[in-house]
Amino acid sequence: MKLRVEVVAIDCLMVRLFDAIDEANMPWMLAASQRLRAVFGERLIDLVPSYTTLMLQFDMLLCSPLEARDLINNALRDLQPDTCAGGRRLEIPVWYDASVGPELSVLAARCGVSEDEIIRRHSGREYQVFALGFAPGFAFMGLVEESLASPRLATPRKRVAAGSVGIAERQTAAYPALSPGGWNLIGRTPAPLFDRQRDGYSLLQPGDRVRFVAIAHAEFLALGGDDTPLEEQP
Structure with a gap:
């Protein structure tokens, strides 16, 4: 340090x-x-x-x-890390599908693997919440494995649906609300990431550790997810 x-x-x-x-x-x-x-x-x-x-x-x-x-x-002065301190361990359900995560197929093609393998790699590790920023409740997490690292889109989308899960470089995140964004989208979560009635507002806080859990379409809907396909944008 x-x-x-x-x-x-x-x-x-x-x-x-x-x-x-x-x-x-x-x-x-x-x-x-x-x-x-x-x-x-x-x-x-x-x-x-x-x-x-x-x-x-x-x-x-x-x-x-x-x-x-x-x-x-x-x-x-004389700061030392508290090895016993740390955030919570949370699981966030994600419906991985090309209709809401158009870069899922792009990543699969680039890596020369199936979409299921991309899902397995993304959901197969625990991510550290490093910081909150960009928008209320937007948690920057990492690090994704190097094979999944992807640069931000050259032209950001004007509208990214709430709950969209994406990758940028070796970071991953989920959009808490409808907003512009240039991350590579691979799925969507039904989890409410930002709530003004919640203590601290944001579901995630720096220091938390997160694992994404793949769920089926039916469970996504049962949990309140919106499966409206991502709009094609010029």
């Missing part, structure tokens, strides 16, 4: 702990987040974890930028 503090705004600092994305970073990120929340207390406005950084916004009426830097350095 190489601690660096960078200025984002007059009341916002970026705490950089690592330079490269790695699943091994997460225990350190969680430990740093806990310490910073404890040390800043009511002076903290927001703390946003990402793959390698923590963006920290503080109340300037209670804390100057210099004091904020001192608090960060003191909080993270």
Whole structure:
């Protein structure tokens, strides 16, 4: 870990702990987040974890930028990961089908395997939730195996249905709501990923570990899934 503090705004600092994305970073990120929340207390406005950084916004009426830097350095001095800490383990059901995941067949053709094999590979490992971003409840997870890694679409879609599960590079995610998007879609989940009535709003939080579980069309519908095919877009 190489601690660096960078200025984002007059009341916002970026705490950089690592330079490269790695699943091994997460225990350190969680430990740093806990310490910073404890040390800043009511002076903290927001703390946003990402793959390698923590963006920290503080109340300037209670804390100057210099004091904020001192608090960060003191909080993270001699930081050690808590090997017992970690998020929840969750299973997310997915109906993998080309009608809602048009890149499923594209990935199969590129890899020279069947669509069933792509499904087996995607659902065959546990993914770490690294960060939330892009849209409320959108969880960046990884890492998918290298054979499935795919660049974002050259032209993003204007409308991606809620629940759409996709891959971008070695990340995977599910769209919590209808939105534009350029990820390679391979299926759809009926799970409500964002709910204003839920504590914390988002189903997934950084540090959680997720396994996608393939389900049949009938179960997808029974769980409240919308099987409207993805619209063809110019």
